[in-house]
Amino acid sequence: MPDLYSRRSFIAGALTAGMLSSTAGYLFTRRAPVTLTLVTGVDNTGGRNLLINLWNRFHPDVTVEVVTVNSSTQDQYDKFVSTPADIYNLDVIHIPRFAARERITPLRPPDGITLLPPVQRVSQVREDAAQLWAVPFNTDVGMLFRRVTDKTVADPEPTLDTVIAGNRQFTGQLNTEGSVTDEAFVINVLEQALAQDRTILDERGVVSTSLGQWQRALRPLAEALRGNRIVTAAGEENTNAAFTKDTLRYMRNWPVWYPAIDRGEREKAGTVAIRLGRLPIGILGGQGLAIAESSEHREEAQAVIHFLTGMPAQKLLATYGFAPTAQEAYNDPEARAAVPHLDIVRSAVEDAHPRPMHAGYADFARVFRQHTYDYLYRRVELTDGFVEGMQRALQ
Template identity: 60%
Template structure:
């Protein structure tokens, strides 16, 4: 994989082009220096931290201090509220709750990218021209497959077909052992249901409340787990280890894992390449940057967000494995040549579905995980109580 942007060359290039220059409003002159606090989850790639470093080099009087909150997606709400943040890097499932509770303020995008529709809808205030948060990176479930011989035809498979025709050769985040892994479990179960019935969850994130529909959609997965025809792991890291150590053919994971997995697997004599494709209906995720309602420096925070989410930033994030939010990165010629798999990520984003965007999402996810886990592993049938519990939390 070619090296597109080193730290030095990327910064030099965008400065030369004027993208991050004073003319674009990113170099701020202030009488009184300020420090912005950015509350965010961990960044295993280093790309987000690199963008923050670039901002700080350009704006020594308006520094960003990153406060990394070591938490799972599920408990991000409580953890973030314990910080004195100016900017929140919110997982998409938390945007509605932060907005409804007045914890963040609207922001008018000053973007030089064309957001994909599926990404934009997660953060915008419909009909206002404003966003509750500006998309930083997107994410979507992908189907990984191991290729042992490039000369052999390898058509893109479907998740439904993989589960039915390749016993023991697929691994996904289909187990959960604690709140740390619950959300990955919920997402994977939803994707398995969508593989059987794409009407189980609409493009607006509205769930079906038909018990029979859920029983039919999850029946094949329950049978596969019972018959040990699918490998189940709790969380993305364990899934990756099982895929690599057992030389499995297929895996469900997020695109940010692809560069590292592909590099590692190509060193094996028996692996020619790792390819990724659609599920075909994956769950969309990602993070977005929002201005805290408690911030005393909202104007500076907005400028910082525009910097961290612009077109040049998207190119850098894509190079490090993140799924870009806007069309420009997907059609950039240099990226297309160096990262040909990006087009498959775009296809996956454009055919994705969101989880229910509801302020009470965390409670919905809890009851969904409890019911479906008992069904898949304990043989406890889904009943009308499953439907009623979901309806109650999403009312």
């Protein structure tokens, strides 16, 4: 495969050159230096920080200071709004709550960007589809990693049913150790349910409230767990560790982990490749950059956001494993050469279903996690209280 890691330097160089031709006019219009605060979660790849450093290098009068806030689905809203900010980097599931509480202001995406339809839907302002509550920084979707030991042998993508029916050759975020890993558990359980019934959570995030439908959709997963056929893990990093330590055949994780997993696993004797495949229907993830309603520097904040989400930035982020948000990035020859599995990721994103896009999502996730965990691990049957709790959360 192409040398993914040297391609980063090449694309970063091209991005830097492009900036040089577009910065001077903007800089000469500044009267006083401005420092913008970007509040965000942890960057595990370094890609986001590289882009911000490039911006700061060529915009000394409008610099970005990153404030990293460790948060979970349950507390991101409270932690973020208690931190003064000009720009928020929001998980897509938090956008509705920030919008409903008037914490962010609409803006337009950068020119030359055609967002993939599912990515557009979760960010757009309903009254004006041309405006977004947050410009997607990256999108995301659950993927199936698989270890290849012999490239001469046919290796068709398996079904998820086949994978969980195997003998402890699959691992995913199907356990939890508290609030930090609860959301990963919720997403993985939703994906397992969608593998059985694609209508249980539709393409707009509307969740079924049929108890019988949920009981049928989760029964195969419950049987696999009770039969000890799955290596469960809590959180993404622990899943990676189980996959590598035990040399497992399959893993559910996000594509952003692919560069690190691929680089390490190809050094193992007996592993010739790590490939990405689709789940039947993955859960849509990702982050979006939003302007804080309280910011006194909206024009400057929008310029930063447009730089961080434009085509050159998306090409660079793709080499770090991030799934691009725009159709143009998936069609770009340089990006395709650097990341050969882009077509598979695009297909998965276009068919992905979002979680319920509702200001009450955190309450929904709490209810969903409690009832499904009790069912899967404590053999407590799902009852009407499960669907009634979801309904109350999403009223």
